[in-house]
Amino acid sequence: MRGKFAELKKYLTQKNKQGLCLAYSGGVDSCVLLYICKDLNLVAVTFKSVFQVDEEIKDAKKMCNFYGVKHKIIEYYPLEDKIIKNNPKDRCYHCKKLIYSRLKEFAKNKFIIDGTNANDLKEFRPGIKALRELGISSPLAEFGISKEEIREFARISGVKIYNKPSSPCLATRFPYNTLLCEKDLNLAGDGEKIIRDYGFKEAFI
Numbered sequence: 001m002r003g004k005f006a007e008l009k010k011y012l013t014q015k016n017k018q019g020l021c022l023a024y025s026g027g028v029d030s031c032v033l034l035y036i037c038k039d040l041n042l043v044a045v046t047f048k049s050v051f052q053v054d055e056e057i058k059d060a061k062k063m064c065n066f067y068g069v070k071h072k073i074i075e076y077y078p079l080e081d082k083i084i085k086n087n088p089k090d091r092c093y094h095c096k097k098l099i100y101s102r103l104k105e106f107a108k109n110k111f112i113i114d115g116t117n118a119n120d121l122k123e124f125r126p127g128i129k130a131l132r133e134l135g136i137s138s139p140l141a142e143f144g145i146s147k148e149e150i151r152e153f154a155r156i157s158g159v160k161i162y163n164k165p166s167s168p169c170l171a172t173r174f175p176y177n178t179l180l181c182e183k184d185l186n187l188a189g190d191g192e193k194i195i196r197d198y199g200f201k202e203a204f205i
Contacts, residue, residue, distance in 0.1 A: 005036070007143060012139060019043070020037055020110060021113070022114070022115075023045055023047075023112065023113070024046050024115075026057070026060035027161075027166060028154055030114065031063055031164075033139070035159050043069070043070040045072045045107075046060045047076060049077060049078050050078070051169035053189040053193065061073075074103070076102060079180060084180070085179065085180050086179060086180075088176060092126045093126040093129050094130075097130040097133070100112075100130060100131060100134050101134065112137065113136070114131060115138070116138035116141045119147045
């Protein structure tokens with residue numbers, strides 16, 4: 001495992017010539033990349049919309065401040081896109097295409113990376129297609145690094161959130177082809193916060 005991460009750090013250092021731009025969700029996968037690249041010319045970008053709860057944005061800010069990494073928050077409005085609002089099975093593809101196109105405009109010549117891991121490639125994740133079309137690099141996946149290896153590396157490296165539960169966007173709480181609206185998304189987020197406040201780590205409704 002250590003060999004994989006050593007090679008990953010070497011690779012990212014080589015890509016650092018024009019700077020690195022990390023799509024930083026605040027989850028453990030992207031946080032491990034934040035940790036690995038913290039001493040490089042890195043800017044972390046977090047997307048904020050009705051699909052994310054405020055707590056996730058605050059946690060992302062805290063980790064960037066902790067590691068001294070430049071942090072940019074980009075707000076976007078996914079429900080203005082009719083396809084995304086209608087929540088088709090490939091909603092994630094359209095959403096990723098939207099936000100990563102914005103990220104490319106912001107990053108300019110920087111090398112853009114995201115936290116997709118090797119396990120994600122084995123699951124139904126239509127958003128990965130958008131990443132490939134836009135030329136976004138997923139180094140954890142490219143080096144065959146699994147979620148389990150990421151958590152273990154984070155634990156032994158002292159990354160505080162090594163055991164943080166996954167938190168996919170709020171749109172995933174609704175059946176495909178269900179019309180998404182801000183009110184329902186907020187209700188889902190608020191309801192899950194109540195469950196977490198009772199001590200349940202994973203609180204997907």
